[in-house]
Amino acid sequence: MNQKKFYIVSAEALPEIFIKVAEAKRMLQVGEAATVGEAARKTGISRSAFYKYKDAVQPFQDMKAGHIITFYALLKDNPGVLSSYLSIFANSGANILTINQTIPTNGCAGVTISAETSEMSEDLDAMIARVGAADGVLKFEILAG
Numbered sequence: 821m822n823q824k825k826f827y828i829v830s831a832e833a834l835p836e837i838f839i840k841v842a843e844a845k846r847m848l849q850v851g852e853a854a855t856v857g858e859a860a861r862k863t864g865i866s867r868s869a870f871y872k873y874k875d876a877v878q879p880f881q882d883m884k885a886g887h888i889i890t891f892y893a894l895l896k897d898n899p900g901v902l903s904s905y906l907s908i909f910a911n912s913g914a915n916i917l918t919i920n921q922t923i924p925t926n927g928c929a930g931v932t933i934s935a936e937t938s939e940m941s942e943d944l945d946a947m948i949a950r951v952g953a954a955d956g957v958l959k960f961e962i963l964a965g
Contacts, residue, residue, distance in 0.1 A: 828962065840865045841873045888917065889944075890934045893951065894959035897924035901956030902931065908951050909933065913941035928958060 831839060844859035846852075853859035860867045895901050902921070909916055914935040922930040937944065951960045 837865060837869055838873060838877050841870055841877045844870055845874060845877070887937060888934055889937050890932060890963040891951075892959075892961050892963050893931045893933075893957055895929055895931055896956040896958060897927050897929050898956055902929075904954055905931065905951065905957060908947065908954060909935060911942070912947040912950075913939050914947070915939060932963070 840863040844853070844856070844863045844865065847859045847862060848856065853862055856870055857867055860870050893905060895905060906916070906919075914937050916933055916935050918932075918934040920932045940947070948960070948962075951957055
């Protein structure tokens with residue numbers, strides 16, 4: 821059985837056609853274009869290119885709805901750091917499902933959180949930026965989602 825593989829890739833590394841297909845899909849979704857032909861014209865791609873890639877290209881932001889995302893952080897082992905980190909999730913509307921923390925060594929602890937993100941009131945990118953800027957967060961990344 822041939823199982824699909826998925827990758828999270830920075831938009832800067834993608835061929836331009838993928839970005840344009842994603843933009844055309846967005847235009848159709850929000851009503852900026854009424855037809856595939858119109859969306860294709862506005863983004864500068866052919867209809868055949870749109871149809872070729874439409875099912876394979878999905879912006880990560882669109883994938884978060886109704887999904888569980890697993891995050892990893894390396895936190896300083898200082899009082900209040902974990903609490904502050906968890907409050908960012910709570911304030912964003914993410915529903916934390918699991919938390920796993922390693923025993924602190926060398927003044928740091930790894931924390932893995934799986935969270936349901938469909939009810940988030942905050943944009944995922946904004947939450948990620950807040951976590952990355954939080955005091956005591958040394959590293960923050962998405963492991964799966």
